[in-house]
Amino acid sequence: MPAPNNNRALFLRAEKGDASAQTQIIENNLGLVHAAARHFSGKGLEYDDLFQAGCMGLVKAVTGFDLGRGVRFSTYAVPVIMGEMRRLFRDDGPIKISRSLKELSLKATRAREILNKRLCREPTLNELASEMQIDPTEAAQALEAAAAPLSLTKTRDDAGNEQADIPVDSDEDQLIDRLALKDAILTLPKEFRELIILRYFQGKTQTETARVLGMTQVQVSRKEKKILSILRNHLAE
Incomplete structure (x- = not known):
């Protein structure tokens, strides 16, 4: 039911x-x-x-x-x-929201409208970031500044099939935490952000992520555990 x-x-x-x-x-x-x-x-x-x-x-x-x-x-x-x-x-x-972030949020709003018309649906975070030629975490920050809703739980593969980015839990507090995760990611060093984006926003496997970052799968696994621990501590604050 x-x-x-x-x-x-x-x-x-x-x-x-x-x-x-x-x-x-x-x-x-x-x-x-x-x-x-x-x-x-x-x-x-x-x-x-x-x-x-x-x-x-x-x-x-x-x-x-x-x-x-x-x-x-x-x-x-x-x-x-x-x-x-x-x-x-x-x-x-x-x-306070900086002037540069306000400008970026306006660009994100315009890009979102363009993609909405082009795709006949709401764009995903990755699609918006690609259109703006910026990092997905920057796109997420711009959207939050603009208070614009976006489908953050789906992405698409090369064939156009929808795939889950971040699993959505029905528990309300956990849902809030998952959205707050975007803020926490922005506090990470660049190399950590790249790994998390590849794994949890682009849906790549640890092996695929290792290939992109020039690391071994074992290194990715260890670093991922460390990053997730950092993010959990950030969200618990």
Whole structure:
């Protein structure tokens, strides 16, 4: 039986403008807002303010969600919710966004619109980074600054088949952590970032990653364990 927050019939009604269905979806997914608010709490803003902003994001996610894209609602909604909370930080000042990042976020928004028209779907993170000719981690940072939702859980192989980038857990707190992973990756040294991008964003095997980086598979395995430990510690802070 499908989870309540991903009930297909309910979303079909909501897409047709059924206000009661939209309200039900919002009520079913308030846990996502609480999880995101806990993620940002203690960083300069009151929990209630974060929750209110997150609720606005949840409403936007409900009205903007397209069931036909084959993406779980929680996967689509969390970046929108977190985007509204990040907007509070930008407006109130605890977190400053540099001019260069703002410019990059505008470019990312334009590139995303171009790819959306070209592909007739939302671009993946790797597709957007390729279009902008930048590192995927830079693209992720630019999108977060723009508060733009993106399909972060799928990539495509050379034949155009969809493949999972990062597995999405149904647990709300773990979903938040996976999205926060993008921020943690930005703190890594370049060589560590490259390895993680190859393994977890591009879906390469340890052997393929070793070939790209000029290492052995054993070296990749050891370094990957070290990097994952660093990321876990970062996310636990």
